[in-house]
Amino acid sequence: MGTINILFVSASAGNGHTRAAEALRVHSRHAGVSATHIDILQFVSPLLRMVYTTLYAWLVRRAPAVWRQVYQSTHAADSAGPLHLLRRWAERLNSTRFEREIGRIAPGAIVCTHFLAAELLSQLTARGRLTCPVWVQVTDFDLHRIWVHDHMAGYFVPNDEVAFRLRAHGIAAARIHITGIPIMPAFSGPRERQRCARELGILPFRMTVLLMGAGPGFGTVACIAERLLGAHADLQVIALAGRDEAALAALKQLAARYPGRLSPQPHTDTIERLMASADIVVTKPGGLTTSEALALGLPMIVIAPIPGQEEHNANFLLERGAALKAFDLLTLEYRIGHLLAHPARLAEMRAIAQALGKPAAASEVLATILKQVK
Template sequence: MADFSKQSRKTILLLSVSAGAGHARAAEAIRAYAAQADPTCTLIHLDVMDFVTSGFRKIYTDFYLQLVNRAPTLWGYLYNFTNEAKRDSSMEKLRRSVERWNAKALLREIKQLQADAIICTHFLPAEMLARLIAREELSCPVWVQVTDFDLHRMWVHAGMAGYFAANEEVAFRMRASGIPAGRIQVTGIPIMPAFTQPLDRDTCASELGLDPHQLTLMLMGGGAGLGNLDTLAAQLLRMKRDEHSADPTFQLIVLAGKNSQALAALQALAQLYPTRLFPVGFTSQVERLMACADVLITKPGGLTTSESLALGLPMIVNAPIPGQEERNADYVMEQGAALKAVDSLALEFRLRDLIEHPHKLNHMRAQAKRLGRPHAAQQVFDRVINDLHQLQSQSAQGNIACDSM
């Protein structure tokens, strides 16, 4: 007789890549929700870059960050080039061969863990596992969570149990790429459970020393703190409501992330604006900062965009890099939840316009709230665990049928 209590305990492996912070944050969001919802389920999160050679890691992470920050046009070219490349081209074969050679330790770890299911929040592990599935060397279901509001070709692989899409357009693109409709679920992009809870602006503002009744802008450059945040903050703080007024019209939160150099420069600048500029380093409570803000000025990464929408926080997307950020920006702008600033002058113009026409800001806030999907992590976990329980039930019924023969 089957031991259902033992079979009900599941292990789910989450695989991300530390090229930017978003992929890991999506995986952690799923794990955080699962810890609250089902303590009998074990979720293990691995960064693929911990299992590759140092040279490969440097190219995939450090080089990526330098490229998007210093040569965004080149990154955009590579994004489009790889999206249009033929799978059987010599360059693609060489790329897959290099990845396979560099990931032997990861594949050994996956086989050793013997997870019941795997969720990939980056295309690299999905591509690696697709090869194992094709060779019948991996039998557990593999799910893919796309972490942008666009679908790059490198996310799409045969043999996946299912895909989670950020919106209906991404799901449409998945179907056009040959993924069966039954394997696609529109969930949004997983964000931390804290974004599903109501947050009191007065309480959150008091924690940072902000005036909750004053217009508040929030500036951020992603988890790595990309961009010249101190230069941009200085320009914003010099803004006046109009040329005849010297009164400050807003206070500014700047999230520097892990960029210690930017944080130090911002802290020095804050000495000149002690009641208006509030620099913050890396934090795991970004939702409390967003709860204080009326407008978010940011690079439109998939996770940051999803977090902002979940809280109904309008955005000004600041010089998005070509590729996935431009696609994310297009989505929120088309839906009326964001504006775009191609440079610092455009940013100043957008802000002046919103300050002078508050009804525009209110409309953007309503559109952002409409688009928000704060429960994406729950939907992803529920779908994976429910499918696992169905497989377990089918297996158990098969065993009972065999025992009765």
């Protein structure tokens, strides 16, 4: 089993695709499997890389209505129609280095956590230039038509609804595996809240909100933290600034005004320790972040979803009762206050989140692949 070389291909268009692939690579190492993880956007032309990174980021931040239209129109368009034929031709023309890299690695199996890789590898398989099996890992609680391709060995999906949608697109049920979305091994077991909280300089048994982002209608992370701290005297906040030094500086200034109640945090590779210290997470509903929160049984208040995939992620969480949604700062203040006043409701959300979580997703993906390629 250790001689099998599995290649995980992600795309750095957003963090979720990369984190899912990296989670699979780490689990592979623990399973004694040879594994490689590459970012497809490092092996395409600068033009194609710009489309999937800079242009995408600009659209979702500056022109979300345009992005919604792009998302919906590409989903509705005939996959054999001129729009997608032209797109596939342009992607193939700009990705010859990717094909050469696949040949250099010579994997025994490939798992794609982004649709671009799956689409290009489907074309290579159709032309007889790739013979190893290729799987697709869907990384949202949604299925855009662009994820569905011929010649795939199988699909790993987060839930039965996405599986249903795949079957509606003609994918045989036997090739669909409901595993969840792969997350790191650190999310597979309970964490000791007291130790994690004390590391952050907060009280372990005080109601705590983990603030993981901001967005249109909410202002900065510091603005949200200030609003919540001022509105709820019994509340602690852990605020994640990421790699934004200005945001971190603003949070540290705010923490001086609320000693012992605000823990500013820079970018971290141990987000599970922050989650373990919290009762509620306020976050944008990305597929990986929500999967991590569910695995730890952490209720969510979702804010500022990107049109398309994140909106569908939010709907999944809301319909099942693991999350609430806030449309602006005032609504967020109300939602937090409601949960503070109704601990039974928060406990119910926690139980639902725990039931929805799939911390063993990566292990199930690997077990399925190894069973089929051994």
